[in-house]
Amino acid sequence: MTDELLVVRAQLGERAALAELVARWRMPVWTYVRRMLDVERADDVSQEVWLAVVRGLPRLREPGRFVPWLFTIARRSVADRLRGEYVREREGLVASDVVVGDPVEAMVDRAGLVDALSGLPVLEREILVLFYLEDLPVEDCAQICQVPVGTVKSRLNRARRLLRERLEEKGYRS
Structure with missing residues (x-):
C-alpha cells in the first residue's frame, strides 16, 4: 500500500x-x-x-x-x-x-565521519543528511528547506567541501 x-x-x-x-x-x-x-x-x-x-x-x-x-x-x-x-x-x-555521544557510534569506524558531520554548520549538515543519508532527491530537499533547487545544489557543493576539509584535518585522506 x-x-x-x-x-x-x-x-x-x-x-x-x-x-x-x-x-x-x-x-x-x-x-x-x-x-x-x-x-x-x-x-x-x-x-x-x-x-x-x-x-x-x-x-x-x-x-x-x-x-x-x-x-x-x-x-x-x-x-x-x-x-x-x-x-x-x-x-x-x-x-x-x-x-552527548552515542556509545555505539563511538565504537564504529565511522566515528570520525559523524564527528566531522556534526561540526558542520546546520544548513550544510542538514542538506547532506537529507540528500545522502535520507536519500531524498534535490527537488524534495528544496521543498523541505524552502529554498530553490539551485540553492540546494550550492549548499551540497559547499557541504561536501567543508566535510572533506574537516576529514582531512582529522587525518583522513580523500
Whole structure:
C-alpha cells in the first residue's frame, strides 16, 4: 500500500492507516533528527514531529507529497529546538551545550565521519543528511528547506567541501 493511500485512509479516520504510516516512517524521521541533534534531544524532537503530523494530517492537501511534508515538519522541529536552546544560552540559562555521544557510534569506524558531520554548520549538515543519508532527491530537499533547487545544489557543493576539509584535518585522506 502506498503512502498516499495510507494518508487518505488516515485522513478519513482509519487508525490502522495512521499506525502503518508511523511504523514506516518512525525510524527514518528519528534517524534524520538524530543526525541533526544528539540522542536525547532526538527522542524528544521525534515525538514532537509525530504529534505535529497527527495534528496536521487532516489538513494535508496533497497526500502524494507526504514525505516532503513529513521532513519539513521534522526540519522545523529541529530548527525550533536549536533556536530555543540558542536563545536560552544567550540569556545565560544554559551554561554549556555539551553533545552527548552515542556509545555505539563511538565504537564504529565511522566515528570520525559523524564527528566531522556534526561540526558542520546546520544548513550544510542538514542538506547532506537529507540528500545522502535520507536519500531524498534535490527537488524534495528544496521543498523541505524552502529554498530553490539551485540553492540546494550550492549548499551540497559547499557541504561536501567543508566535510572533506574537516576529514582531512582529522587525518583522513580523500
